[in-house]
Amino acid sequence: MRKNRSLNILFVGAGQGGSRQAAEFGNLYDYVSLSMNTAEVDELHSQIGLRRRLHLDTGIDGAGKNLQLGESAVKKNRKKIIDFLKLYVTPEIDYIIVCVGGGGGTGSGGLIPLIEILKDFGKPIGVIYTLPLKSEDTITHRNCLFILKKVFEDNEVSPLVIVDNAKIALKYPNLSAMDRWSHVNQYIARGFHIFNMLTSYASEIHSLDMADYEMILRAGGCMALGEAVVPRITEPEILAEKMRDSISSGLLADGFDLATTKRAGIILRGSTKALRSIKAADMDYALDHIREIVRGGTVYRGIYPTDSRDDELFIYSMFGGLDLPMKRIQTMMESTKEGLESLQKKKSRDVVFDLETNLDSSIADEGIDPLLKFIRDKISGEEDEF
Ligand SMILES: Nc1nc2c(ncn2[C@@H]2O[C@H](COP(=O)(O)OP(=O)(O)OP(=O)(O)O)[C@@H](O)[C@H]2O)c(=O)[nH]1
Ligand SMILES: [Mg+2]
Incomplete structure (x- = not known):
């Protein structure tokens, strides 16, 4: 018997931010939430119980905003991840939602191979993906955009829920640094859960039922x-x-x-x-x-x-x-491009090393300009905005 919800959703958090988001679904609404992270230090503060957490070894503690490290952490630990997921992806699970803070090494870098692993479990997969705060650095923005485009292109992922940390921060300017993430994460969990809860109830006026809800989740994009x-x-x-x-x-x-x-x-x-x-x-x-x-x-x-x-x-x-939120992405692209140009001008060996190793091979092949072109093409074909 389901408890006040249409779908039994498993939330899988990857990286620190993603794990905190997943944890909130468990804390507030009693969903099963899992965490996968490369940083043992983050786990000290995890709100997810020990048995629902999986440590992915990278050789260092964390992935340091390096997409490649995050990607290889998932690929190297593939078997361990499958065994861990088998414990929780039971026949009762209707949907899997992966939560990721866009821009980090672990969550963003690991997201694509993690989705590939999850596909073998035969359940529908969605993603909740955050965009960074304006104050965050160029590499975070760049990482976030690259992986966002890749997830968007995967037609089997639906929904790809986009949450803009920058918008929520603007809306609540007085939150303390201490409370910000928990507030944002609660906001996300509530917004998502309310549909799953209400669609399980019959309304005496007009119901949005479970079948409608699933149709919306599976709309793609x-x-x-x-x-x-x-x-x-x-x-x-x-x-x-x-x-x-x-x-x-x-x-x-x-x-x-x-x-x-x-x-x-x-x-x-x-x-x-x-x-x-x-x-x-x-x-x-x-x-x-x-x-x-x-x-x-x-x-x-x-x-x-x-x-x-x-x-x-x-x-x-x-x-x-x-479609992708092109207006927001364009702004992010412009500041990212500027930031990357400044970084390149510095020509310090450290920076060059960082830029090169921070790109996975397919990303390095694409480069930043084709991404800009993709966005421009999209925008030029756009109609009036809401
Ligand atoms: N909504 C939300 N966003 C978060 C939270 N924590 C971090 N973020 C965002 O997620 C982005 C990625 O940060 P992390 O999740 O710490 O990165 P990670 O996946 O652990 O990757 P590495 O630390 O590089 O290994 C940040 O730049 C923030 O914009 C959170 O609790 N809630
Ligand atoms: Mg981290």
């Missing part, structure tokens, strides 16, 4: 997730506009063209009182507006009343089958 409070407004145009604004500001990443959405889920949740205050026709008008935004994409909707006494109305959204 990227996924944007969001949650927001909708201000209480009674005029239909303003309600529609506010709902649209809330969705946009509540997304965990920006820069998507929502017109590329293949399947979206929109859930409204609020007290009976709050829901009663909105006329059905106004709600239809607002939801119709969302249908226009996704330009022909399917919109699954759910309306769930709660017993709460307050007046707040929450809107949760999931846009699946999206």
Whole structure:
């Protein structure tokens, strides 16, 4: 018997950030979460129990933002990883979601070979991948972009949920350094879990059911997730506009063209009182507006009343089958290119060594310019943005 959820999801964290994200799904919502890391030092603070953690030996403690080290850590430990996963990828598991902090050596470098290993277990695979803070260094940004493109190109990965740490940091500027990651990780876990939970309930108004939910997860491409409070407004145009604004500001990443959405889920949740205050026709008008935004994409909707006494109305959204968030990626590319040029100008032996060894062979073949071209081509073919 499932407990308040549509799908039994196994969360696999790779690297430190990825493991912390996976841990939060276990802490808050009792999912089974696993951790794989190259750094024993990170494990001292792990919130995942010893039996659910796997140490990947690199010969040094960690992968030092080196993609190659992360990649070889997974490849060298392949058998150990398979034996470990066999303990948890049981027949009851419906879905596997890999969590990774984009830009590090272990999580990002190990992600592609880890996905290959997971494919043999025959379960659908999704990824939650974060984009770095603006303040983070060039190598982190560069690593993040290279691996993002590779995961996006793997058609068997769905959804590829993109979470922008930079956007969340801007939204909560007063968080202490101590609390930031746990706050961000809780935000991600909540945004993702709420759909899995609500779709297991029947709503007396309108249910977004388990089959709808799975269709959204399996839409391919990227996924944007969001949650927001909708201000209480009674005029239909303003309600529609506010709902649209809330969705946009509540997304965990920006820069998507929502017109590329293949399947979206929109859930409204609020007290009976709050829901009663909105006329059905106004709600239809607002939801119709969302249908226009996704330009022909399917919109699954759910309306769930709660017993709460307050007046707040929450809107949760999931846009699946999206193209990469090109506007955001372009900004990242430009600053990364600038940073790499400065690094190269320094011509210090250390830096040259770092740049060379930090690229895996296929990445080195591609170089930075083809990636820029890929992004430009994508952007030039883009339509209006949401
Ligand atoms: N959302 C979120 N992002 C994180 C967290 N920790 C780190 N990050 C992001 O993830 C990126 C990669 O960092 P890590 O996860 O520490 O890297 P790693 O995979 O362990 O790789 P190495 O340390 O290089 O071996 C960072 O640059 C941050 O942007 C976290 O707890 N939550
Ligand atoms: Mg690390």
